[in-house]
Amino acid sequence: MVSKIFIITGTSGAGKDSVIEKIKDKNLEFEWVKTTVSRPMREGESQGNPYYFVTPEEFQNKINRGEMIEHALVYGKYYGGEKEEIERCLATKKPVIWKVDIQGVPTIKKHYPDAVCIFISAPSFEALEKRIRGRAKDDEETIRKRMKAAKEEMKDANINPLYDHVVVNEEDRLAETAGKVTKIIQESFKEPRNTGCA
Template sequence: MMQVISTKSGATTKECPPTGKLIILTGPSGVGKGTLMRSLLQRHPQLHYSVSVTTRSPRPGETNGKDYYFVSRREFEELVAAGELLEWAEFAGNYYGTPREAVMNQIRSGKRVVLEIELKGARQIHTCYPSALSIFILPPSMSELEKRIRGRAQDSDEAIARRLRCAQEEINAADEFDIQIVNDDFESALNSIEAAILS
């Protein structure tokens, strides 16, 4: 696998002035972080959502440039080589990454920027930007998580098993994050995220 690109130099107050804020939202696949994010943005349009780049295929209803920027593996690797991603990781056979300049411009302008990213990417951001607020979304249980993933009817049994193995590893890392929120009751989880981000 390619080497991770990160920006430890020059990634402090010069790029992240105190007027803006970087917020990381992560959790295992199927935990509901995407649905929580959409509801959060509907309630608080002043928040800036950073659209990630991915090599995976669009799911039904997803729009290029709104949900993700969908690119080929070659295009993604060119972005990595050019240093144009703030963070990136490979997950379930696909690459995911965050465009650097779009995020930094929003933070410089004083916006609260929310990244919905995978664990590996969240760790990269935390290393480069320790002042970022990090939130981990937990499922009520592994059995409930499996039920949610199966309910999407988008993955084979093999892919589901792989996602669940990955999920357990990610859940084991939840203590690395500033705040852990269990998505048992949707409204309660959303209110907890609001309180953390807007306080």
């Protein structure tokens, strides 16, 4: 079996992380890409769990050395996927799941044309704002920025050719959403592919 990359992306507040955690609870044979980030560790985190943590200077050096497949500056912090990490995941021959910021999708698709992109969306702008405000960790200016960007991203989701699937994360239906994403991954992984690079 040849490995294949599945990109999970979506707007801020759509519930990507919650969907991913629900899928992980199923203990399926998926390989999860660990993102490299330039922010400090938070309580309960460790190196490699859930990210690889580096300083902003180290991240910039990795970019300069060409070690990053993709990277994005998200609210002042760098996030990205390293070539070495992607190669490790692909070598497992399992479905490779890669959560990325929307900015990184075009670059990944360029490197891995066979990658399947799943966009997670909120059911409405109102629900999105409720979720973002419910985090209680952002100031009003940050909330406004997130909302403005998220609205544009949601409008674009259904017409952007880079997104192979758009899955709406309905209120109080997290398990159902995770089930839909899991089904997409499992069914797409079984399909014949033309190349073995992704």
